[in-house]
Amino acid sequence: MVTAPLPSSLVDNPRLDRWIRFLPDRTVRIATGKVEIGQGIVTALGQIAADELDLTYGQVVVLSGDTDEGPDELYTSSSHSIEIGGRSIQLVCAEVRAKALERAALRLNCSPADLAVAEGRFLQNGAETGQDYWTVAGEIDLSQTVKGTTAPKATNAHTVIGKDMPRLDLPAKVNGAVAFLHDVLTPDTLHARVLRQPNRGAGLTSLDEAAIRRTAKGAFDILRDANFVAFVGREEGVVEAAAVAAKLHATWDKRRPLTQAMQEAAWLKDQPSEDRPYGAPVPSVPPQSLIQATYSRPYVAHASMGPSCALAEYRDGHLTVHSHGQGMHPLRRNLASALGLPIESITARHLHGPGCYGHNGADDAAMDAAVIALRMPGRRIRLRWRREEEFGFEPVGPAMLITLHVDLDDRGYPADWTTEIWSPTHVQRPGSGGTLLAREALADPPAPPKPSDPLPERGGGATRNAIPLYDVPVHRILHHLTQDPPVRTSALRGLGALPNVFAIESMIDDLAARVGQDPLDYRLAILSDLRGRRLLERLAERCGWAARGAAGTGKGLGLGFARYKNRSAYAAIAATVTVDEEVRIDRVWCVADTGTIVNPDGARNQLEGGIVQAISWTLKEQVRFDAHGISSLDWDTYPILRFSEVPEVEVELVDGKGNPPLGIGECTCGPTAAAIGNAVAHALGVRIHDMPFTRERVMKALL
Amino acid sequence: MSVAFTVNSKARTVEVDDATSLLEVLRNHLGLVGTRFGCGLEQCGSCMVLVDGEPMHACSRDVAAVSGRSVTTVEGLSTNGALHPLQQAFLDEQAGQCGYCLSGILISAKALLDRNPRPSRSEIAAALDRHLCRCGSQPRILKAVERAAAVMRGEW
Numbered sequence: 126m127v128t129a130p131l132p133s134s135l136v137d138n139p140r141l142d143r144w145i146r147f148l149p150d151r152t153v154r155i156a157t158g159k160v161e162i163g164q165g166i167v168t169a170l171g172q173i174a175a176d177e178l179d180l181t182y183g184q185v186v187v188l189s190g191d192t193d194e195g196p197d198e199l200y201t202s203s204s205h206s207i208e209i210g211g212r213s214i215q216l217v218c219a220e221v222r223a224k225a226l227e228r229a230a231l232r233l234n235c236s237p238a239d240l241a242v243a244e245g246r247f248l249q250n251g252a253e254t255g256q257d258y259w260t261v262a263g264e265i266d267l268s269q270t271v272k273g274t275t276a277p278k279a280t281n282a283h284t285v286i287g288k289d290m291p292r293l294d295l296p297a298k299v300n301g302a303v304a305f306l307h308d309v310l311t312p313d314t315l316h317a318r319v320l321r322q323p324n325r326g327a328g329l330t331s332l333d334e335a336a337i338r339r340t341a342k343g344a345f346d347i348l349r350d351a352n353f354v355a356f357v358g359r360e361e362g363v364v365e366a367a368a369v370a371a372k373l374h375a376t377w378d379k380r381r382p383l384t385q386a387m388q389e390a391a392w393l394k395d396q397p398s399e400d401r402p403y404g405a406p407v408p409s410v411p412p413q414s415l416i417q418a419t420y421s422r423p424y425v426a427h428a429s430m431g432p433s434c435a436l437a438e439y440r441d442g443h444l445t446v447h448s449h450g451q452g453m454h455p456l457r458r459n460l461a462s463a464l465g466l467p468i469e470s471i472t473a474r475h476l477h478g479p480g481c482y483g484h485n486g487a488d489d490a491a492m493d494a495a496v497i498a499l500r501m502p503g504r505r506i507r508l509r510w511r512r513e514e515e516f517g518f519e520p521v522g523p524a525m526l527i528t529l530h531v532d533l534d535d536r537g538y539p540a541d542w543t544t545e546i547w548s549p550t551h552v553q554r555p556g557s558g559g560t561l562l563a564r565e566a567l568a569d570p571p572a573p574p575k576p577s578d579p580l581p582e583r584g585g586g587a588t589r590n591a592i593p594l595y596d597v598p599v600h601r602i603l604h605h606l607t608q609d610p611p612v613r614t615s616a617l618r619g620l621g622a623l624p625n626v627f628a629i630e631s632m633i634d635d636l637a638a639r640v641g642q643d644p645l646d647y648r649l650a651i652l653s654d655l656r657g658r659r660l661l662e663r664l665a666e667r668c669g670w671a672a673r674g675a676a677g678t679g680k681g682l683g684l685g686f687a688r689y690k691n692r693s694a695y696a697a698i699a700a701t702v703t704v705d706e707e708v709r710i711d712r713v714w715c716v717a718d719t720g721t722i723v724n725p726d727g728a729r730n731q732l733e734g735g736i737v738q739a740i741s742w743t744l745k746e747q748v749r750f751d752a753h754g755i756s757s758l759d760w761d762t763y764p765i766l767r768f769s770e771v772p773e774v775e776v777e778l779v780d781g782k783g784n785p786p787l788g789i790g791e792c793t794c795g796p797t798a799a800a801i802g803n804a805v806a807h808a809l810g811v812r813i814h815d816m817p818f819t820r821e822r823v824m825k826a827l828l
Numbered sequence: 829m830s831v832a833f834t835v836n837s838k839a840r841t842v843e844v845d846d847a848t849s850l851l852e853v854l855r856n857h858l859g860l861v862g863t864r865f866g867c868g869l870e871q872c873g874s875c876m877v878l879v880d881g882e883p884m885h886a887c888s889r890d891v892a893a894v895s896g897r898s899v900t901t902v903e904g905l906s907t908n909g910a911l912h913p914l915q916q917a918f919l920d921e922q923a924g925q926c927g928y929c930l931s932g933i934l935i936s937a938k939a940l941l942d943r944n945p946r947p948s949r950s951e952i953a954a955a956l957d958r959h960l961c962r963c964g965s966q967p968r969i970l971k972a973v974e975r976a977a978a979v980m981r982g983e984w
Contacts, residue, residue, distance in 0.1 A: 163926030163963050291922060298927025299915045299934065301862025301903035308861035343845065362845070362852050430866050430874055430928040430962050480926030480963040512867040726922055730968065734925050737964025760871035760960060768953040771966040 131273045134213040138196035139270040144217040147262035152186050158198025159206040160190040162481035164790050165727040166206045168293045172723050173211050176285040177218035177277055179242035190453040190475025197454035204693055204788020219275040228261040280721055280782050289726035306449050306476035307434045316361040317508040318368035319493050320354040321518055322566040324381040333374035340370035348500055353566040355497050383750040387611040390421035390524040393547040397608045403581050404601035412532040420628040422816045424748035425522040431479030432510040433486035437494035439502045444471045446495055449478025450487035459555040460495050463564040484554050484615040486510055486519040492561035513758040521748050522617030523549040525624040529632050537640035538651050542600040544591040549610035550578045551586030551620040578606055584690045590622040593629045594688050595651040619791040626687040626795025627802055634803045645670055660697040660716045668699035668714045679704055681808030685799025694719040694792035700800040704808040708818045710740055710772040720784035729776045731789045736774055739797035741766035744818050833894045836904030850894055851875045851886035862902035862931045873959030876932035877901050883939045902931035917976035925963035933959045937973045945981055
């Protein structure tokens with residue numbers, strides 16, 4: 126019997142047939158609202174279902190991101206896909222397995238307890254019964270509501286969960302098959318590009334269509350509706366040329382000029398903000414031994430390898446959209462609202478896209494395509510953003526400025542801790558604090574949304590991981606939520622966790638140095654969490670911490686540790702660096718506790734990816750502005766980590782059996798940034814507080 | 829304009845406008861969608877193809893530039909349906925996350941192994957340095973190329 130509350134996905138989608146269907150070809154189709162964004166989730170969810178139903182992995186087919194047939198599980202975000210989506214599938218499968226065995230037992234005149242399942246066949250005392258899921262499927266009423274009371278298998282009974290499972294989607298991605306939404310190029314497709322409104326409220330005062338046509342040379346339509354302009358035609362190169370030319374032949378009023386100063390986190394400090402205090406009240410007595418330091422991370426980009434793309438077709442009053450966004454049901458709701466269509470008249474389906482690390486341009490591209498499709502009924506529209514459009518108009522990860530105020534006790538350990546944060550919102554998805562770009566360009570645009578940010582008890586946005594996991598008796602957060610940031614900000618891998626963990630772990634190393642204690646020993650002295658202690662101790666063995674040399678030699682070893690959201694997966698990371706004029710990461714070790722592991726190799730792949738991406742953010746990345754808006758519009762002005770800069774990465778998963786599975790995509794990012802920060806401080810003998818660790822910052826620190 | 833060239837050992841002739849890129853011809857006219865658009869600026873490597881055995885960006889090259897030449901795309905790496913050892917090694921190492929960058933990387937890796945059957949880790953990294961991967965699959969990709977090289981030498 127399960128008595129825990131139902132996972133939210135089952136509360137929202139209680140009918141069993143939203144999740145599971147027995148197909149005539151002796152497979153079982155599992156549906157999920159979570160989608161593949163490069164993280165291998167579809168493979169892992171299939172493993173969970175196969176194990177619970179006692180099927181081979183090959184007998185499970187996963188339908189992902191389909192508003193007509195699949196469950197609404199909101200977005201594929203926040204490392205929830207295994208914790209909530211996987212748990213939902215597990216409970217559904219346990220319940221349906223029990224129902225199937227009940228029906229078979231009636232037929233066989235035995236007790237369900239006498240039956241076992243092997244590859245979907247039902248056995249009695251090890252002998253075939255002639256019954257299986259498919260013989261009884263017609264007698265199971267899957268329109269029933271899930272009860273969620275059938276206990277899933279014990280962890281130690283798993284045979285598919287815990288096995289390395291090759292990614293289902295990878296073969297198509299190495300052999301040139303149609304693997305991405307971008308690759309669906311049917312002969313009747315019309316290609317489309319958009320001229321973007323440069324900022325919210327900007328008005329198109331003139332558009333020299335003749336000049337655009339002279340440049341683009343070819344047949345295409347120009348759609349114009351208020352401040353929305355699209356170019357649509359059969360030849361992709363022609364509409365691309367039209368969109369490039371359009372930027373030069375359009376004039377706008379109500380521009381919002383940006384300045385270079387605005388691109389820095391420090392700019393946030395003087396801006397109007399809503400002040401949001403959390404945690405302990407401000408102490409009434411003055412501090413004993415107050416240590417303060419300020420850290421920052423600038424605006425950073427998703428910088429996906431391919432620009433956003435969408436397909437849309439409006440036929441017989443029904444709009445069908447294919448998107449690589451993070452949630453098809455939310456997309457359908459947002460499109461219905463923005464287009465003024467009944468929700469039943471829209472189908473949204475997921476197809477794979479280039480790597481997605483949060484709220485990027487995919488939803489906006491889907492809206493662009495839909496707006497065009499509604500104006501060209503019966504035509505299949507393929508809308509793709511241009512590279513500079515992707516860099517210039519995707520929501521960016523917000524800049525954060527963090528000041529830590531730590532009052533120490535007599536032994537030099539934190540007694541009272543305040544994390545003060547200046548940051549714009551981390552969640553501005555359409556429908557929850559944001560709007561779709563094309564909607565802003567059409568007539569009667571909605572009023573700008575009032576900024577909000579997830580509350581700490583919901584995992585937090587800017588406040589994510591703002592409180593250390595260490596034993597700090599009194600702590601509080603003061604979040605200054607920036608009211609009018611210069612650019613659109615939204616969810617990017619880990620939200621505030623990376624800057625906050627970087628700040629906290631930098632501070633911890635400096636506090637250890639104050640009392641002359643080794644940074645590892647200092648951490649262990651103030652960490653009661655047993656799973657965390659185990660990781661730090663194991664990491665120390667792996668990276669040879671005991672042999673760590675003196676500071677200031679140009680070579681450094683540092684570590685960083687956090688439990689994601691203070692309640693999800695644990696990661697401890699160590700890095701060795703060489704700092705000359707630039708920072709080079711030589712080697713990274715990661716030890717992670719992610720609870721029960723569904724697909725160990727898939728988990729390692731995600732942990733490695735989080736580490737490499739976080740190295741790139743920490744060393745290299747900053748979104749830059751000029752008077753026209755975002756000015757880092759290509760890979761030269763927005764460099765990311767290259768092959769020759771990638772270190773050796775060693776990942777160890779500790780046995781987390783017995784603990785629930787935890788999402789793994791985001792847990793390494795903060796500890797990686799922190800480990801680099803501490804390793805660089807060890808190498809230089811001085812700390813760099815501001816990301817990215819560019820050559821200029823290193824030189825400045827050395828002066 | 830009519831352009832004749834060889835793609836994956838097949839003679840092809842296309843009728844297109846002068847300024848049509850090789851990438852657009854491959855994807856939109858010849859149905860070879862494995863070569864992907866990333867930036868259009870020769871900065872990311874997603875569109876890499878072999879032209880007479882040399883890795884070149886297809887995004888910004890007019891198709892006329894390959895007239896009479898031989899182009900190999902990721903679709904041309906396998907022979908008679910059997911994956912190239914590089915493709916197999918990428919699957920064996922699970923070297924990929926979103927996979928968008930992989931076609932171009934496979935092409936450059938093939939060019940490398942064709943001229944250097946025993947590359948060091950740093951030679952592989954150097955050969956792939958024109959390629960970006962945002963998901964952080966580089967450690968696995970480097971291992972996969974090493975593995976493929978070993979397989980092709982008969983040492984795996």
